[in-house]
Structures are given as C-alpha cells and as structure tokens.
Amino acid sequence: MINEYIQSNQQRFLDELFELLRIPSVSADSRHKDDVRHAAEYLVKKLKDAGADTVELCETAGHPIVYGEKIIDTSLPTILVYGHYDVQPADPINLWTSPPFEPVVKDGDIYARGSCDDKGQVYMHIKAFEAMMKLNQLSCNVKFMIEGEEEVGSDNLGTFVKENKNKLKADVILISDTSIISLDTPSITVGLRGLSYMEVEVTGPNRDLHSGVYGGAVANPINILSMMIASMHDENEHITIPGFYDKVTELSAAEREEMNKAPFNLDEYKKELDIADLCGEKGYTTLERTGIRPTLDCNGIWGGYAGEGAKTVLPSKAFAKISMRLVPNQNNREITELFTKHFESLAPKSVKVKVTALHGGEPAVTPTDSRAFEAASSAFKEVWGTTPIPTRDGGSIPIVSLFKKELRLDTVLMGFGLDSDAIHSPNEHYGIKNFLMGIETIVSFYKHYSAK
Amino acid sequence: MINEYIQSNQQRFLDELFELLRIPSVSADSRHKDDVRHAAEYLVKKLKDAGADTVELCETAGHPIVYGEKIIDTSLPTILVYGHYDVQPADPINLWTSPPFEPVVKDGDIYARGSCDDKGQVYMHIKAFEAMMKLNQLSCNVKFMIEGEEEVGSDNLGTFVKENKNKLKADVILISDTSIISLDTPSITVGLRGLSYMEVEVTGPNRDLHSGVYGGAVANPINILSMMIASMHDENEHITIPGFYDKVTELSAAEREEMNKAPFNLDEYKKELDIADLCGEKGYTTLERTGIRPTLDCNGIWGGYAGEGAKTVLPSKAFAKISMRLVPNQNNREITELFTKHFESLAPKSVKVKVTALHGGEPAVTPTDSRAFEAASSAFKEVWGTTPIPTRDGGSIPIVSLFKKELRLDTVLMGFGLDSDAIHSPNEHYGIKNFLMGIETIVSFYKHYSAK
Numbered sequence: 073m074i075n076e077y078i079q080s081n082q083q084r085f086l087d088e089l090f091e092l093l094r095i096p097s098v099s100a101d102s103r104h105k106d107d108v109r110h111a112a113e114y115l116v117k118k119l120k121d122a123g124a125d126t127v128e129l130c131e132t133a134g135h136p137i138v139y140g141e142k143i144i145d146t147s148l149p150t151i152l153v154y155g156h157y158d159v160q161p162a163d164p165i166n167l168w169t170s171p172p173f174e175p176v177v178k179d180g181d182i183y184a185r186g187s188c189d190d191k192g193q194v195y196m197h198i199k200a201f202e203a204m205m206k207l208n209q210l211s212c213n214v215k216f217m218i219e220g221e222e223e224v225g226s227d228n229l230g231t232f233v234k235e236n237k238n239k240l241k242a243d244v245i246l247i248s249d250t251s252i253i254s255l256d257t258p259s260i261t262v263g264l265r266g267l268s269y270m271e272v273e274v275t276g277p278n279r280d281l282h283s284g285v286y287g288g289a290v291a292n293p294i295n296i297l298s299m300m301i302a303s304m305h306d307e308n309e310h311i312t313i314p315g316f317y318d319k320v321t322e323l324s325a326a327e328r329e330e331m332n333k334a335p336f337n338l339d340e341y342k343k344e345l346d347i348a349d350l351c352g353e354k355g356y357t358t359l360e361r362t363g364i365r366p367t368l369d370c371n372g373i374w375g376g377y378a379g380e381g382a383k384t385v386l387p388s389k390a391f392a393k394i395s396m397r398l399v400p401n402q403n404n405r406e407i408t409e410l411f412t413k414h415f416e417s418l419a420p421k422s423v424k425v426k427v428t429a430l431h432g433g434e435p436a437v438t439p440t441d442s443r444a445f446e447a448a449s450s451a452f453k454e455v456w457g458t459t460p461i462p463t464r465d466g467g468s469i470p471i472v473s474l475f476k477k478e479l480r481l482d483t484v485l486m487g488f489g490l491d492s493d494a495i496h497s498p499n500e501h502y503g504i505k506n507f508l509m510g511i512e513t514i515v516s517f518y519k520h521y522s523a524k
Numbered sequence: 525m526i527n528e529y530i531q532s533n534q535q536r537f538l539d540e541l542f543e544l545l546r547i548p549s550v551s552a553d554s555r556h557k558d559d560v561r562h563a564a565e566y567l568v569k570k571l572k573d574a575g576a577d578t579v580e581l582c583e584t585a586g587h588p589i590v591y592g593e594k595i596i597d598t599s600l601p602t603i604l605v606y607g608h609y610d611v612q613p614a615d616p617i618n619l620w621t622s623p624p625f626e627p628v629v630k631d632g633d634i635y636a637r638g639s640c641d642d643k644g645q646v647y648m649h650i651k652a653f654e655a656m657m658k659l660n661q662l663s664c665n666v667k668f669m670i671e672g673e674e675e676v677g678s679d680n681l682g683t684f685v686k687e688n689k690n691k692l693k694a695d696v697i698l699i700s701d702t703s704i705i706s707l708d709t710p711s712i713t714v715g716l717r718g719l720s721y722m723e724v725e726v727t728g729p730n731r732d733l734h735s736g737v738y739g740g741a742v743a744n745p746i747n748i749l750s751m752m753i754a755s756m757h758d759e760n761e762h763i764t765i766p767g768f769y770d771k772v773t774e775l776s777a778a779e780r781e782e783m784n785k786a787p788f789n790l791d792e793y794k795k796e797l798d799i800a801d802l803c804g805e806k807g808y809t810t811l812e813r814t815g816i817r818p819t820l821d822c823n824g825i826w827g828g829y830a831g832e833g834a835k836t837v838l839p840s841k842a843f844a845k846i847s848m849r850l851v852p853n854q855n856n857r858e859i860t861e862l863f864t865k866h867f868e869s870l871a872p873k874s875v876k877v878k879v880t881a882l883h884g885g886e887p888a889v890t891p892t893d894s895r896a897f898e899a900a901s902s903a904f905k906e907v908w909g910t911t912p913i914p915t916r917d918g919g920s921i922p923i924v925s926l927f928k929k930e931l932r933l934d935t936v937l938m939g940f941g942l943d944s945d946a947i948h949s950p951n952e953h954y955g956i957k958n959f960l961m962g963i964e965t966i967v968s969f970y971k972h973y974s975a976k
Contacts, residue, residue, distance in 0.1 A: 100833040163831060167732075224833060251737075265736060269834040278798035280619075280949040284717060284917070285703075287849055288819030289810045291803035294844070295753060295822050302754035305747065346730035349873035351743035358741045367740035370747050371837050372828035377845060379613055381552030381676055382721040382883035384847055384948055385823050392746070393829060395836060397739055421801035431834035465736070496836055497732040 074515050077203045078508055085511075086182070086504070088118065089195045092157070093175040093184040099135055099158035099224045108135045108220050111157045111191075115198070115218055116140070122202035124216065132228035135220030139239075142201070143213045149522060150213040152242035152481065154471065155194035155249065156222030159186035160496045167498035181501040188502035189495035193248035193487060194218055196507060200514035209515070211522035215242055222249075225431045226471050233478045244444040245475050246517070248510065250465050250487030255505065257335055258456045260448055261485035263363060263464035264472060266398030266435035268407045269371075272297070272415060273426040274390045280376075283386040291422035293390040294375045300418045301392060304368055308354035311368050311396075313414045316407065321400045323364055331364070332357055334461050344492070363464030367397045393430070404432035404470075433470020436483075444484045444521060451486075451516035455509055486517065526967050529655045530960055537963075538634070538956070540570065541647045544609070545627040545636040551587055551610035551676045560587045560672050563609045563643075567650070567670055568592070574654035576668065584680035587672030591691075594653070595665045601974060602665040604694035604933065606923065607646035607701060608674030611638035612948045619950035633953040640954035641947035645700035645940060646670055648959060652966035661967070663974035667694055674701075677883040678923050685930045696896040697927050698969070700962065702917050702939030707957065709787055710908045712900055713937040715815065715916035716924060718850030718887035720859045721823075724749070724867060725878040726842045732828075735838040743874035745842040746827045752870045753844060756820055760806035763820050763848075765866045768859065773852045775816055783816070784809055786913055796944070815916030819849045845882070856884035856922075885922020888935075896936045896973060903938075903968035907961055938969065 078085075097111035098104040112129055115138045119127045124140035135158060143150075162172035162185045170176050175184035182192065197216070204210040217240065219229050233240060250261040276293040277286070306312055323331070336359055342348070352361040361367070375390030377383035398407055412427045419425040439445060440462050452460040465485075472483045488510035494500045530537075549563035550556040564581055567590045571579045576592035587610060595602075614624035614637045622628050627636035634644065649668070656662040669692065671681050685692060702713040728745040729738070758764055775783070788811055794800070804813040813819070827842030829835035850859055864879045871877040891897060892914050904912040917937075924935045940962035946952045 161831060161833075161835060163829075267736075267836070269836070276799065279946065280616075281797075282943075282946075282948045283819075283821045283823060283847060284719075284849055285814065285943050286797075287821045287847075288813040288817055289802055289804045290797060290799065291801075292821045294825045295757065296803075298750040298753035298822070298825070299757075301747060301750035305751075345733075345738075345742060347728065347742065347874055348876075349743075350741055351748075351872060351874040352741045361740040362737065365740055367735075368747075369735045369739045369744045369838055370750070370828065371735060371835060372830045372839070373746045373750070373842065374826045374830040376822065376824035377613075377615070378824045378826040378843070379552075379615055380554075381613070382845070382847070383552075383612060383823060384719070384721070386821055387824070390825065391830070393834070395735060395739075395834070397736055420803060422799055422803040424800075491734075491737050494731070496734045 073207055074203055074209070074512060077207060078511055082508065085199050089192060090175045092191050092195060093186055094173055096173045097158050097186070097220065098161050099221050100161055108158055112136045112138050112220055115157055118198055119216060122198050123205035124201070130232065132232055134228045137220070137229070137232055138218040139216065141213070141215040142210065144210055145213070148212050150215060150242040151518065151521065152215045152217060152240060152245045153197045154245055154247045155197065155218045156190045156220065157194060157218055158220040158223050159189070159191065160223050164498060169499055177504065180505060181503050183499060183501045185500055187500055188489040188493040189500065190222065190249045192502040192507055193489065193510065196248060196488070196510040197514060200511045203511065204515055204518060210518070212518050215240065225433070229471060230474055230478070233474060237479065240479055242481060244521070245481050245483040247469065247483055247485050248487045249469055250485045251489040251491050251493070252487065253335065253461065253463065254490065258452045258458060258460040259334070259463045260445070260452070260460045261465045261487060262440050262462040263437040264435060264469050264485070265366070265465070266402060266404050266470065267395060267431065267433045268398060268404050268411060268429065269393070269395040269431035270408070270411055271428045271430050272392050272394060274300070274419070275388060275424045276422065277386070277388055280388050281386040283384045286386050290386060291420065292386055293423055294387060296420065296423050297375070297390040297392060300415065301370060301394070303418060309352055311366065313410050315410050316366070319401045319403065320366060328360065331464065332359055334359055334463055364399055366399050366402060368394065370394050398435045400435045400437055402435060404434055408432060434473040436472035436476070438472065438483050438485060442482055444482065447517050447520035448484045448486050450520040451513045454516045455513045486513070488513070525659055526655055526661070526964060529659060530963055534960065537651050541644060542627045544643050544647060545638055546625055548625045549610050549672065550613050551673050552613055560610055564588045564590050564672055567609055570650055571668060574650050575657035576653070582684065584684055586680045589672070589681070589684055590670040591668065593665070593667040594657070594662065596662055597665070600664050602667060602694040603970065603973065604667045604669060604692060604697045605649045606697055606699045607649065607670045608642045608672065609646060609670050610672040610675050611641070611643065612675050616950060621951055629956065632957060633955050634959070635951060635953045637952050639952055640941040640945040641952065642674065642701045644954040644959055645962065648700060648940070648962040649966060652963045655963065656967055656970060662970070664970050667692065677885070681923060682926055682930070685926060689931065692931055694933060696973070697933050697935040699921065699935055699937050700939045701921055702937045703941040703943050703945070704939065705787065705913065705915065706942065710904045710910060710912040711915045712897070712904070712912045713917045713939060714892050714914040715889040716887060716921050716937070717818070717917070718854060718856050718922065719847060719883065719885045720850060720856050720863060720881065721845070721847040721883035722860070722863055723880045723882050724844050724846060726871070727840060727876045728874065729838070729840055732840050733838040735836045738838050742838060743872065744838055745875055746839060748872065748875050749827070749842040749844060752867065753822060753846070755870060761804055763818065765862050767862050768818070771853045771855065772818060780812065783916065784811055786811055786915055816851055818851050818854060820846065822846050850887045852887045852889055854887060856886055860884060886925040888924040888928070890924065890935050890937060894934055896934065899969055899972035900936045900938050902972040903965045906968045907965045938965065940965070
C-alpha cells in the first residue's frame with residue numbers, strides 16, 4: 073500500500089523537490105540570505121501540507137530553523153528528524169554540465185546542488201510522513217528540526233537545542249545525511265569524523281617583487297608555505313603536529329577485522345578515480361584511513377600569478393585552506409590549538425603567518441545495539457532485501473555529538489546517498505531510486521521502531 | 525643646449541609617453557593582440573616624427589618589430605638601440621592604486637604598467653634622438669629595433685636577427701631596460717641572469733572529491749605539490765635538482781670582494797620590504813645571491829577552493845609556476861630538461877604530473893673594458909656627477925646573448941630604473957627625473973662614443 077502511494081505520487085514528489093532545489097540556499101554566501109529564508113519558508117508550507125501541527129519558522133542569530141511536529145499518542149515513541157536545507161556553494165560553476173540550481177534528470181539521477189546533501193534526503197522524510205498520514209499508518213510521534221546552517225558549522229543550533237530541550241524531547245534522532253555503500257550493499261553509518269578547518273596566510277615582503285631582482289635573497293611565501301605544508305606529514309603519512317594523535321581511540325584488532333569485512337574492491341576504487349596508486353597512512357587499510365583515522369588535507373591553495381604565460385613575480389603573500397578530519401576522542405578546539413601553535417612554530421623569521429579557524433565539529437560514534445539501530449537494520453532488510461553493514465564515514469555531522477550532550481539522545485544515521493554523488497563538488501546528483509527507496513525505508517523504520 | 529631643449533619640451537615628451545602607456549600592449553594575453561600592434565604603429569609614427577629614415581613595421585610570426593634608422597655618415601660608428609614596447613600583464617588589478625593603463629604622476633613618478641619596463645626607457649631613446657636631430661648634434665649613425673615579445677620570451681626576435689644581419693650591422697648595442705642603484709649612486713649592469721620559467725600540473729583523482737569521504741586514502745595534489753616544491757631546496761637553501769650547479773661559474777675571491785663593494789644597507793633593505801630576516805643560499809651575501817647565484821622561485825600556485833569560508837574538497841588538480849634564474853655558464857635548455865626530469869621523478873605513483881616550459885633565456889655578462897662601456901661611464905659621470913658602479917642584475921634580458929651570438933656585438937646596459945619601481949608588480953612607476961636625466965645621459969653617450 074505504501075508502495076502504491078509512492079508510485080502514484082512519484083511525479084508530484086519530484087516536482088516538489090525540484091522546486092526546493094531551485095532555491096539557491098547557500099548559507100556561506102551572504103548574498104543568498106533571502107534565498108536561504110525562502111527555502112525555510114517552503115519547507116514550513118510543505119510540512120503543513122503533509123499534516124504536521126505547530127509548524128514554525130524559528131528565528132536564530134543566523135539562518136532560521138524549521139520546526140514541526142505530529143503528536144498522535146504520548147504513549148508512543150517519538151522520533152526527532154534532523155536535516156538541513158542549506159547547501160554548499162556551487163563553484164567552480166564552469167565545471168557543472170547543467171546549472172546547479174536548475175535540477176535535471178539524467179540517467180535516473182537528479183542533478184542539482186543539494187539534491188543529495190541534504191535537500192533530497194530531507195524531503196524523503198517529509199514525503200514518508202505525508203504517506204503515513206494519508207494512509208493512516210503513522211505509528212510514532214514525530215518532530216522535525218531542519219536547520220539552515222549545517223554547511224557553515226551549525227553555529228546557532230546549539231543555542232536553539234539548549235533553549236528548547238522540552239520541545240525537542242524524543243526517544244531517538246533520525247538523520248538522513250550520509251551514504252550507503254551501493255544500491256546492492258546498503259549500510260548504516262555508525263561513526264563520523266570531526267573537523268577542524270583552518271585558513272593560513274604567509275606574508276613575505278610587503279609587496280609583490282620582481283623575482284629577478286629579489287629572488288634568492290628574500291623569502292618566497294609560496295616556497296615557505298609549501299615547506300610548511302609538506303612538513304605536516306612524515307614519510308609514513310603520519311601527521312607531525314605534536315600531540316595530534318594523543319587522544320585518538322585505537323580500535324581493537326577484532327573491531328578492525330569487523331570493519332574490514334565491508335566490501336571493498338581496490339581495482340574498482342582506483343579505476344573509478346583514475347589513479348594508479350593510493351596514498352595514505354602506513355599500517356591502515358583504505359576503510360580504516362577514511363573511517364577511524366584522522367587526516368590532514370589542503371582544500372585550497374593560492375598565491376602569486378595564476379594567469380596565462382609567465383610573470384616573474386615574487387609574491388608578497390600565499391594562502392591555504394587546510395582541514396583535519398578528527399576521530400573519537402579528538403576534540404576540535406584542542407586540535408585547532410595544536411595546529412595553530414605548530415604552524416606558527418614552523419614559520420621562519422623571514423615571514424609572518426596568520427592562522428584562522430574557519431569551521432569545526434566533533435567526531436562521533438553511534439551505538440549498534442540500540443532498539444533504534446535494530447529498527448533501521450530491519451527496515452533496510454525489508455525494503456532492500458539484505459541486512460545493512462555498519463560503516464564509519466569520513467565526513468562530519470557535528471550535531472550528532474551536540475544532540476548526545478544536550479538532549480542525551482542517540483542518533484541513527486540512515487542515509488541513502490552514494491559516495492559517487494559528488495556532494496560538495498560540481499555535478500552533485502542523487503538517484504531517483506535512492507530517493508524513492510529511501511521513503512519506503514523510512515516508513516518501514518517507523519513501523520519497526522514502534523513495534524519493538 | 526641639450527638641457528634647454530629637454531626642459532622646454534618636457535611636457536610634450538611626457539604627453540607622448542602617456543599616450544604610449546595608455547595602450548595595453550600585453551603580449552602574453554591574446555585578447556590584447558590589436559593593442560600590441562597599435563603600440564608598434566605608434567612608435568613607427570614617433571620615430572618618423574623624430575627624423576628617422578626607412579621606418580618600418582616588420583611582421584614576424586608573432587607581434588611585429590619596429591625598425592628605423594638614421595645613417596648620417598658611414599664612416600661614423602653605428603649604435604643599435606634595442607628595447608621593447610610590450611608589457612607584463614597588470615594583474616592583480618585590484619592592488620593598483622590607479623588604473624594600470626591610465627598614467628598619472630604622483631610625487632614625481634609616472635604610475636602605469638610599462639612606465640619603466642620598458643616603454644618609458646625606450647621613449648628616452650627616441651626623444652634623445654629627436655633632440656640631437658633638431659640641434660644638429662647627432663654624432664653617430666643609429667638603428668632602432670624595438671620588439672613586442674620581450675615579456676613572453678622574444679620567440680621571433682632570433683629569426684628576425686638572423687635574417688637581417690646586414691641591416692642590423694652596428695658597432696655596439698645600447699639597451700635601457702635595467703636599473704641604477706639609486707639617484708645618488710648611478711650604476712651600469714654588466715651581468716644578467718638567465719631564466720627557465722616552468723608551469724607544473726599535478727593531477728590526483730579525476731574529479732574534485734569530498735575530503736571527508738576520500739581524505740586520508742587518496743593522494744591530495746596540493747599536499748603532493750607542496751612536498752615536491754619543498755624538496756627543491758635543502759636546509760642551506762641550495763637547489764636540489766641533480767646537476768643544477770654543474771656549469772655555474774664560480775667567481776674568484778677577488779671578484780666577489782669587488783662585487784661586495786657596492787653600497788648595501790641591510791637594515792634599510794629589510795625595513796623597505798618590512799621583513800625581519802632574509803632567506804637565501806648559505807655562504808653568499810645578498811648581492812651575490814641576487815647577482816651571481818642561480819635561484820628557484822615559485823611565481824604562482826593555485827588549486828582547490830579559494831573562496832570565502834570552508835569547502836571540504838579534495839581537489840583533482842594543483843598547479844604552480846616555478847622559475848629559475850640562471851647564471852653563466854648555465855644553459856636554459858639544459859636546466860629546463862634537468863628540472864623536468866627531476867620534477868617528474870619526484871611524483872609518487874598516486875599522481876600524474878605535467879611540466880611545461882613557458883619561457884627561457886640565457887645568462888650574460890658584458891665587458892667592462894670596451895670603448896662603449898667607457899663612453900657610458902663618461903656619460904653618467906658628466907650628467908650625474910659621479911662614476912657609475914658596475915653591477916650584476918638579477919633580472920634576465922635573454923636577447924643580450926642572442927646579439928652576441930648572431931651579430932657578434934657587445935651590449936651596453938644603460939638602464940635608468942630603480943629596483944623600487946615595482947616593474948612586473950602592481951603600481952609600476954618611473955621617476956620623471958630618471959626619464960629626463962636618462963635622455964641627457966643617452967645624448968652624452970653618443971658624444972663620448974663618437975669622440976673615442
């Protein structure tokens with residue numbers, strides 16, 4: 073019956089999602105402030121249409137939070153659904169094969185910024201809720217909390233949660249903002265890495281110089297920055313920041329063995345990325361490197377002349393964005409401090425450095441023995457025909473540890489994306505199949521969770 | 525009399541130069557192709573107005589060469605004046621305090637791209653020639669050869685010189701495209717470094733990836749490029765490319781001592797650049813590092829996200845422009861090959877690299893015991909009141925060695941710029957005083973050269 077409802081309403085579901093995807097709700101860019109609000113208002117309307125009560129646009133010091141609920145029976149369990157309606161910037165725009173905010177379907181995938189992360193996944197929850205309401209099948213109470221600042225650090229969510237603990241009372245938090253391994257191999261994320269995202273600036277001389285006149289005598293900030301970045305990994309790809317690994321939880325041999333049972337095809341992985349070799353920390357597998365080990369990556373670098381041809385400049389400044397993925401029990405604030413101290417100590421006297429923390433979040437693990445996890449597992453098995461594999465994702469959803477701390481609630485990360493969906497990249501997309509099966513799986517989760 | 529002529533025509537001289545500076549003849553940028561030709565046509569007209577015969581726009585495979593001559597008596601010596609009318613790109617435009625192609629005078633300096641390098645210095649020669657013609661004082665034959673591709677490697681000058689050896693017959697080459705130490709301390713450049721200018725591209729995965737999902741497992745091209753750049757200098761700031769120093773001419777202790785007699789104030793140097801320390805090859809002074817030692821500098825670097833805020837991307841590609849200054853007897857082609865081979869060898873299997881040579885030129889030294897050098901020295905002494913110091917410049921004018929090889933002619937590098945003129949940088953400028961005294965000094969050179 074759910075199946076039939078989804079099938080007969082499929083085109084409308086997609087039309088509504090496309091309308092949401094057309095709103096460029098880029099939270100990082102102040103020029104899109106009105107668009108972000110517009111996306112929130114659209115969700116308020118859609119939650120009301122689906123049958124939610126007390127739907128509201130909650131103001132914060134930044135972008136608003138959308139809240140809505142349906143309490144059918146206080147003796148039933150309550151699910152708190154979290155998601156976000158803001159999206160990453162779309163640049164580099166020129167690498168998109170279709171405009172990022174004009175969704176199109178190609179080979180069964182919806183191409184648009186936010187199609188997977190996270191508008192498409194949020195919208196599955198609203199449509200699953202609508203279906204249960206229409207078919208009179210809603211078996212749990214539900215609360216929705218959909219924010220507009222996930223891509224910029226959820227700065228105001230903490231205050232909102234602290235000030236609304238009563239309103240947000242629930243039994244479990246359900247989030248779809250992660251990936252499955254593949255359509256054949258569903259999985260549930262049980263660990264997430266944290267993040268410390270830094271910007272560094274290295275200044276040499278007070279102005280751009282002619283490299284012929286000054287080269288060889290005056291420190292070149294690009295050469296120096298390169299040296300500083302290079303020194304942050306040793307020959308085994310260990311990170312060299314003193315104290316960086318001090319709080320890293322090492323998994324037991326048994327835990328590592330379990331984790332490495334997830335299907336992984338090295339040849340396919342390399343072929344899909346067109347690389348001849350991997351590059352990572354010695355002594356760990358690829359799944360471990362992206363799941364349970366902290367990392368340090370440059371996300372951007374710039375300085376000097378980048379135009380056509382040759383310009384013999386010795387630039388005044390060079391910049392980089394450098395981010396670290398953190399694992400339990402590393403702490404974003406501590407790592408940010410360690411990085412800053414170390415980076416400053418690397419600078420020779422011939423340059424000045426400036427370090428700015430741009431963004432951060434804590435790592436998290438979620439339990440695999442809870443009633444909610446079991447319900448999620450059963451839901452996947454029912455809809456996908458196979459028991460999902462618990463995995464650790466490399467990405468970060470800092471709010472998971474916030475919810476644990478403030479609301480004392482565990483989270484189930486029931487995401488339906490694929491690693492190849494190009495989130496945060498040009499040509500982000502989301503499978504229509506993932507979207508529709510996701511709705512079905514969510515409905516199944518409510519059933520299993522209430523039945524336990 | 526020359527003095528009076530210059531003074532009474534000063535405003536017109538500047539107006540004419542400003543008209544030339546307004547033409548954005550950026551040879552590196554194909555969008556400015558017509559502007560480059562326009563600048564050449566302007567010089568043709570001005571050479572004719574000044575009294576030159578057989579003035580022509582000589583076509584090449586690239587930008588045209590302006591030629592003009594005045595043969596007054598074949599028994600008199602002939603001076604071949606070389607210069608260039610093309611300019612460096614103006615970016616970063618936003619750092620200019622006035623538009624680069626709208627010349628203005630501030631505190632006695634002309635601010636515009638090309639004001640010093642080399643339009644301003646070329647124009648001194650045309651005006652010195654005009655003055656001698658008008659006052660009937662021309663004492664040598666003169667030939668002008670002014671090219672439009674100096675800033676992009678003078679690719680077509682070699683062919684032109686080879687095909688016009690007879691036309692270009694002369695006794696000496698005179699070039700104003702270098703600097704003096706200061707207005708109080710005139711100097712003549714007697715050595716120039718060569719150049720090998722490279723662009724490198726490092727490719728990791730075939731697309732931008734999410735750094736949370738792939739970070740730690742897939743090679744990050746920015747991290748790798750930084751490592752490769754960093755490894756090119758050792759802890760003593762020696763360049764590590766195998767064979768790089770093999771052909772470097774080491775100066776004798778006496779020669780080094782002589783060279784280090786040039787005035788140099790470390791405190792002022794550091795203060796002027798706002799740096800706390802120098803950074804250069806161990807065992808050499810600043811004058812040696814910029815004069816007689818080869819160097820390797822990054823002129824630009826870019827890759828990944830450089831916008832506002834945090835974007836957790838593991839980029840597909842990173843790029844850098846890297847140039848090496850060469851000294852006698854290094855060879856541009858050999859060094860380019862050594863660099864390419866070494867850079868490729870540094871790349872781990874996890875990335876692909878591409879190395880492109882963008883620009884190059886040979887190092888050169890000019891004699892200090894020639895009749896022409898003595899005439900230049902006398903001219904400076906007459907106009908500036910003090911004997912000029914012979915110096916070695918860090919910059920490169922590759923054509924000096926070309927002229928030696930093809931025309932068997934020595935060059936006198938009688939430039940009037942200052943190192944602080946910001947050539948190749950935002951806010952390039954040239955002193956009006958340098959411009960006017962330069963004209964006077966050129967006229968004096970003709971007199972002394974013909975009198976010997």
